[in-house]
Amino acid sequence: MARIYVCGAGGAPSNNFTRSLRESGRRDYLIGASCIPSDLFLADVDERHVVPSAMSGEYRGRLLNLLESARPDFLHPQNDFEVRAISRLRADITALGVKLYLPDAETIETCVDKGMSYEVWDAAGIRVPKTVLLKDESDLKLAFDTLGKTIWLRATEGGGGRGALPTDNYEFARLWVERFKGWGSFTASELLTEKTVTWQSIWHDGELVVAQGRKRRSWNFGNRTLSGVTGITGVAETFSDEKVDRAALDAILAIDKKPHGIFSVDMTCDVSGFPNPTEINIGRFFTTHYFFTKAGLNFPEIYCNIALDGRFPVLAKKMNPLPDGLVWIRGMDREPVLTRVEELEKLERRAR
Secondary structure: OOEEEEEOOOOHHHHHHHHHHHOOOOOOEEEEEEOOHHHHHHOOOOEEEEOOOOOOOOHHHHHHHHHHHHOOOEEEOOOHHHHHHHHHOHHHHHHOOOEOOOOOHHHHHHHHOHHHHHHHHHHHOOOOOOEEEOOOHHHHHHHHHHOOOOEEEEEOOOOOOOOOEEEOOHHHHHHHHHHOOOOOOEEEEEOOOOOEEEEEEEEEOOEEEEEEEEEEEEEOOHHHOOOOOOOOEEEEEEOOOHHHHHHHHHHHHHHOOOOOEEEEEEEEEOOOOOEEEEEEEEOOOOOOOHHHHHHOOOHHHHHHHHHHHOOOOOOOOOEOOOOOOEEEEOOOOOOOEEEEHHHHHHHHHHOO
């Protein structure tokens, strides 16, 4: 039995990680930590600890003290800021005997900052939405002059659609960026379609272990935001497409020639239907990875088996081993439902 330290315990992404481990063949002792005390009541872990935010100056000392006393064998972070903080402390953490399964430090720094990853992709000739880093108002004017009538604003760091907004109004865009104190940390991009796909993968020393694609059919609570994007997938569907596979591989390999760990590529389709990478969720699984677990592909189990025991999965195929057309439906205050696309579309036709 391994002792696994789970960052962000009680939040949805980490809960899906712990659920997956509880339903696996592993029998681990889970140590949960969070900077939100109330979240710990929602965590299915064996031990609970409060830590400072990963952005806090106290994080390093408190984390290392906790690791020294809790003695985990392995640590898994599950949000961008904590992935980056753990990466920067990897020498201190591994010196305590705690294992990590993370991509290269430079890769993490590049992927956590969407502006940096865009620059790498653009230089490599990857098909991405044209983007302008908004350092000041002149950049915003340039964005409206060159990117089209309507532009897409978003923060360069953070998940959940942070700061995301489509707008065709310069003054509104200026006020929006200033509302977030976003000069230098916001981008403006050409507006793509609403069709989005995600490609989650695990790598080991440059070799692909497993990858699975899914498309998003809807966001939860999208009608309550200005952008329509919440970062909370409402309905997702397993999906395989050679164009998506190739675009994801190209996006990853442009940033890291020898990928190691978790790379989850978010893509948005342009008007021609081609998937453009918009970000890589690096060193962590996307929030709804429990979908794949319930469908029969347990990413956290595979990941921990490799990291802790050096055991690799035996799969009929590494790329998209799940069948297409499995649907995951999520709501508030209830367990998600796994069904088939035919069943969902049967009900959708009745609503027309």
